[in-house]
Amino acid sequence: MxxxxxxxxxxxxxxxxxxxxxxxxxxxxxxxxxxxxxxxxxxxxxxxxxxxxxxxxxxxxxxxxxxxxxxxxxxxxxxxxxxxxxxLVQFGNRLPASIELGFYSFLFAFLFAVILALVATYRRRPVVDATVRAISVFGMGMPPFWLALILLVVFNEALGIFPGPGLRLSRSIEPPPEITGFITFDALVAGDFRAFANAFHYLFLPAVALGMLPFGYLVRLLRANLLDITNEPFILVVRSKGIGPWRTFTRHALPNAFIPTLTASGMIFAQLLGGSVLVEKVFNWPGIGSLVVDSILRKDFAVVQAFIIVSAVIYVLVNAVVDMLYGVIDPRIRN
Amino acid sequence: MNRSAPPSPSQQPVKSDIALSVRNLRTEFHTGEGIFPAVRDVSFDIRRGCQLGIVGESGSGKSALALSILGLVRPPGRIVAGEVRLNGKNLRAMDEASLSRVRGKEMSLIFQDPMTALDPVKTVGTQIMECILHHNRGMSRRNARKRAARLLDDVEIPNAAQRLDSYPHQFSGGMRQRVMIAIAIANEPDLIVADEPTTALDVTTQAQILDVFERLVRSSGTTVILITHNLGIVAEFCDEVHVMYAGRIVESASTKEIFRLPGHPYTESLLKSVPRPEEARRGRLFSVAGFPPSLARLPPGCSFEPRCFAGRGLPQCRSEPPGAIWAGKKESRRLVECHLANQRLEEALAE
Structure with missing residues (x-):
């Protein structure tokens, strides 16, 4: 060990x-x-x-x-x-915004991927399955910046239910005392739920835009894994013990289906944390992705250099966490 | 063993002599290439405490029959007709919630491949306790754990209490099959369906597992359906035998009689295909000629007719599906689905 x-x-x-x-x-x-x-x-x-x-x-x-x-x-x-x-000062300003956005995109992608993969495979209704597959292909095929534009046009311009680009928190709300730079996290630490809700509101559209592609990919992966696992004999044995189909699915099929998904999820998570140029540009999100592009255009290479090292560190850290998680969810690897 | 008797409604609530009664059970697999009736209108009764062997080639519908009894046929397969009565209760009329109180409690399953029959990411203890706790609401985890340890002890796994925290991959194939048996007997069911329980194991382990299994079911009087293609296991373990061919039970008799005097030509061929040392040395192993018919395109008459040494080409065998008839006299009387059964048995007895 x-x-x-x-x-x-x-x-x-x-x-x-x-x-x-x-x-x-x-x-x-x-x-x-x-x-x-x-x-x-x-x-x-x-x-x-x-x-x-x-x-x-x-x-x-x-x-x-x-x-x-x-x-x-x-x-x-x-x-x-x-x-x-x-x-370092620039990164301190920009990196938390990107990491926070990446985190929520991943959360969105993963949660919905699990839900849709369950829906697609649980009852094995061909129509439901085909619909989920179509959604997955749509998610993977949609360019994120294009989706970002559509989301802005629909939910900000037309419906006005989500805030527009440029900010992480409404100007009318006092930002929580900065600890990590992740506004939602800092707000929770400060017990300021109004600021949390507001920051989440601002995060929502860019997180969906950025998370749609990994969501489509994860749905596909999880659905295939779930189908494989539910054909395993041990699922039948669990059912023969009298365990209902839902419990069998969530307690036995799902944990097993996660195992082959973990590596891919780690890579996606690391990539999302490193910021995204186009989506950050569309939402005018003050993140690291847009900073790096601006710096390249300005030939401000000290920033680019630091970014390469920082993203390498993020990848390495996330991969280390993934390896540890393998040990947690798969006993065959633990020993 | 009485396949022809109609099910009487009066026997329903009484805990009668019959543990399991199957009537006109039909299970079909609907695939892109057609409809495959894996179980074709099968009917039989099993006496309480009887150990019934179901034998047949691969693809004869044995496993489909096992899963149909438990109501666990998976798509594209489905049970289309028939009744399965366990202790008088019609399982086919029950909803999923009621069935989940019967499965694992009154009947349980032992699966063929111990390597894939346990959840790889849960400890063995968790998997046994899951079955205990599901059927004993209100039992504490402590007590369930104690009971699980006792079960592992019953199936002769050394250091049972410590082994509860092991994962399936830390057990050998034989040990995993012992765990499977422990799960199957956890709630002292009336019926255990064992689908090829030892096929994936080596011969020495097979014998040990069967010994453990036999001791446990004999002492508790559990009814067992043992599905196998191994006639040696049948001879050793079973009181009665059903021979399955192309989704039908083509012969049912006591083990002693079926080995002494096979009534169906298919049974006879099966028995002849058990290798005997002196023949093996001469390099001549008997096998049943031809292949099992495709279930989607069964012959119009007897489904065994194209491979039958006795009836191939006979007009009656070719055109008319044989129903179950009583054949033989006195102790050798049994149900056979063969037009020639009576004639063949008489000839054999006359010799």
Missing amino acids: IHAICSRLLGSLVAVFGASIIAFLFLRVLPGNPARLVVGPLASEEALQAQMQRMGLHLSLPEQYWRYMSDFILGDWGFSYGAGQPV
């Missing part, structure tokens, strides 16, 4: 290390001098040299990498010249 955890940890570190090298080299192989981007095309040669000194560009590549990584671990993620802010 200890051995497994250690080798797991080592593997994770190697993955993050690899990502950091790619992020680092990415900045060096791009044409143009990063210092020149900072000082501008009209600056003198001396000013350029001084800026290169300040950015450490006169050092050898391994030295630069070492310096970058040690600074990164110590919390100095570089300076975003485009925004005039340290990168």
Whole structure:
């Protein structure tokens, strides 16, 4: 067990290390001098040299990498010249918004996938099953940004029951004291249910837009797994004990059907946490995805570099959690 | 054993001598390729405490019959007609809620493949206790656990109390089948349907499992339907035998009589196909010629006629489906679905 955890940890570190090298080299192989981007095309040669000194560009590549990584671990993620802010400060503002949105998208996708997969397979009605499959294909085929636009047009413009883009919380509501930056979480900690409801209201449409694709995929996966499991002899044995069909389904079929879905769910979750460019753009969501795109367009590569490392860390963490969950839900892996 | 007697309504509430009574049971599988009647209008009674063997080739409808008795036929299969009376109660007229009080309590199932018959993510103890607690509302988990441990002890699993917390994958095939038996006897049912309980096990384990099973059911007087294609197990374990072919019971008799004097040509072929050492050494194993007919396209007459050594080509066998008739005299009397049964039995007895 200890051995497994250690080798797991080592593997994770190697993955993050690899990502950091790619992020680092990415900045060096791009044409143009990063210092020149900072000082501008009209600056003198001396000013350029001084800026290169300040950015450490006169050092050898391994030295630069070492310096970058040690600074990164110590919390100095570089300076975003485009925004005039340290990168860490920018991430502190933007990352929680993306993680919160990603979390609710996943929640939406997973909950509804479980419900629809149950509905599709429980009674084995061909019509119901075909409908669920159609919904799943629709979810997978719909481009998220397009769905985002439609949701906005319908529920904000036409019906007016959901707030429009640009905010995470209504201006008329006092934001809860910031602890994590996840407004719904902070509101709950502060016991401010009005703020929670309001933030949830703002999260709803973007979460649905972002979650629809993983929802479609998970429905498909879970439905197939459930069909497989319900054909297993042990389901018949459970029924022969007198256990009703519903209990058999939820207590025996569902836990078994989750096992093969876990890896895919982890990947989807990690991806959602890393933010989404197009949906964040449509909803003008102040998340990390839109920040990274803006930074790329501004050639503000310190931000991009940090983003690559942060998303690698998110993937590694989520995968570690998934591995642990496997141990929890599948006793065959525990030993 | 009386297949022809009509079910009398008066026997309903009385705990009579008959544990299970099946009347005109018909189960069909509706697939894209047609309708497959896996069980075709089967009727029989089982005496309380009797151990009945049902034998036949793969695809003869044995398993479908077992599941039909428990009411657990799954789509695309469904029971289309007939009655199944357990202790006089018609299970076919019950709704799912009432059935769930009968299954696991008055009748239970032992499944063929112990490797896939237990939920892999639940402990063995949980799976036994689930059955106990479901039928004993108000029993504490502590008591259910004690009872589960006693059951594991009954099926001769060592360290029963500790093994309750093990998962199925930590047991061998034989041990899992013992767990299955423990689940099946958990609520002391009147009827256990065992569908090929030892087929997936090696021969030594088979014998041990059967010994345990036989000891438990004999001591409690449980009625057993043992479904198997292994005639050796039938000879050892069963009091009576039904031979199934193409969804029908084609012969029913006591085990002793059926081995002494098979009445149906199919039974005779089955018995002949049991390998004997001296024949095996000569490299000559007997097998029933041909293949079982497709259930979707049964011959118009006797369904065994195309493979029958006695009746193939006979006009009556080809055109007329044989009904069940009483054949043989005195102790060798039995029900056979064969036009030639009386004639063949007389000839055999005369020899």
